Amino acid sequence: MTFTDAERRAMARALELAATPGVPLGPNPRVGCVLLADDGSTVAEGHHRGAGTPHAEADALAEAGAAARGTTAVVTLEPCNHTGRTGPCAQALVAAGVRRVVFAQSDANPVAAGGRATLRSAGIDVEHGLLEDDARALNRSWTFAVEHGRPFVTWKLATTLDGRSAAADGTSRWISGRASRLDVHRLRAGADVVLVGTGTVLADDPALTVRDADDVPLARQPLRAVMGLRELDAGRRVLDGQAETLLLRTRDPHEALATLRAHDRQHVFLEGGPTLAASFLRAGLVDEVVAYVAPVLLGAGASAVGDLGITTIASAFRPTVTDVTVLEPVAAGDQPDVRLTMAPHHASEER
Missing domain, CATH: 3.40.430.10 (Dihydrofolate Reductase, subunit A)
Known part of the structure; x- marks a missing residue:
C-alpha cells in the first residue's frame, strides 16, 4: 500500500471532520471525507451529520460539484454500497468521476459492504488501511457491534x-x-x-x-x-x-x-x-x-x-x-x- 504525504494529511483531517462535535449518536458510524486535487490541495470536505443526512462522501461531492472529477477521495470508512435513506456512496463517487479512493477502515456491515469492489470494477484506483487504527478507535462501539453482532x-x-x-x-x-x-x-x-x-x-x-x-x-x-x-x-x-x-x-x-x-x-x-x-x-x-x-x-x-x-x-x-x-x-x-x-x-x- 502506497500513500502520499497529502493523502496522510487528508486522512488526519477526515478523522477530525468525522469527530465534529454535535453529531448525534445513532446506528451510523462517524465518517469524514476530503477530496484532493492532483497537486495535493483540498478541493472539498464533508462529514456525516447523523442518520438520514448525506453521507460524508456525498457531502464532499456536493461541495465540489464538477471539480470532483479526477480527484482522490480520502475517506475514513469504506464507501457504502447500498441504498438506505441515502444512495450508495460508491456509485456516487463513480458518477462524479473520482480517480482514486483511499479509505481507512473496511466496512464489516454486510448490508453496506462491497464499495471497494464496485469502485474497482469502475476502473477507480482503491487503497485502504491508512490510519485504520485511528478510524476504528473513533467508531469503537459501532465497529464492535458490527463485527460481533x-x-x-x-x-x-x-x-x-x-x-x-x-x-x-x-x-x-x-x-x-x-x-x-x-x-x-x-x-x-x-x-x-x-x-x-x-x-x-x-x-x-x-x-x-x-x-x-x-x-x-x-x-x-x-x-x-x-x-x-x-x-x-x-x-x-x-x-x-x-x-x-x-x-x-x-x-x-x-x-x-x-x-x-x-x-x-x-x-x-x-x-x-x-x-x-x-x-x-x-x-x-x-x-x-x-x-x-x-x-x-x-x-x-x-x-x-x-x-x-x-x-x-x-x-x-x-x-x-x-x-x-x-x-x-x-x-x-x-x-x-x-x-x-x-x-x-x-x-x-x-x-
Whole structure:
C-alpha cells in the first residue's frame, strides 16, 4: 500500500471532520471525507451529520460539484454500497468521476459492504488501511457491534477501598465524590443505552438521565433499559418520560443485548447492581470496566459484584488496566477518587 504525504494529511483531517462535535449518536458510524486535487490541495470536505443526512462522501461531492472529477477521495470508512435513506456512496463517487479512493477502515456491515469492489470494477484506483487504527478507535462501539453482532458493554461501578457498593443498612449515596459523579454523566453521554436491573430501580429509584453540572438533563438522552422480571410501579423515575425507557423482560444477558442490538444500539453503559454485573461477567459480556474507587472503608455491606463462581485465586478475574486517573475534588469535603479503566482479556482476544 502506497500513500502520499497529502493523502496522510487528508486522512488526519477526515478523522477530525468525522469527530465534529454535535453529531448525534445513532446506528451510523462517524465518517469524514476530503477530496484532493492532483497537486495535493483540498478541493472539498464533508462529514456525516447523523442518520438520514448525506453521507460524508456525498457531502464532499456536493461541495465540489464538477471539480470532483479526477480527484482522490480520502475517506475514513469504506464507501457504502447500498441504498438506505441515502444512495450508495460508491456509485456516487463513480458518477462524479473520482480517480482514486483511499479509505481507512473496511466496512464489516454486510448490508453496506462491497464499495471497494464496485469502485474497482469502475476502473477507480482503491487503497485502504491508512490510519485504520485511528478510524476504528473513533467508531469503537459501532465497529464492535458490527463485527460481533451485539453492543459493546462498559460496566461502571463505584466502590470503597474494601470493595463495597453499599453500607450494611443498604445506603449507597454517596460512596464516590461529586467529581466522579460528573465523570459518570460524561461517560453516559457517550453511550446509547444505560442499563440496570429491576432491583436497582426498586432499591434506588435512579433517573438514569445524563445531566449537566447544574443537574439539568441534557437535550439528547441515551435509552434507559431496565432488565428483569419484577414489575415496576408507574411512579418510578425511570418511567418519568424524560428519556425513552425499554423494559427487558429477561434475566439473560445474551437475550438483553440481542434485543438492544435489534433496536440499533451500539454501546451499553451497565450500571446495575452486583447481581446484574456478575451475570454479565459470568457470560463474558463485559468489554470494558470503569471503576471509581473512593478512599472509604465500610467493613460490611453489599459487595461491588456478586458471585462469579470463582473459588481460587488462580481463577480470579484479572482485567488489564488501561488507564488510571485521579479525579480531583470539585465539592467541599470530598477527597480525590481514583478512576480505573480496564479491559477484560476476552475483549482484546476477540479481535
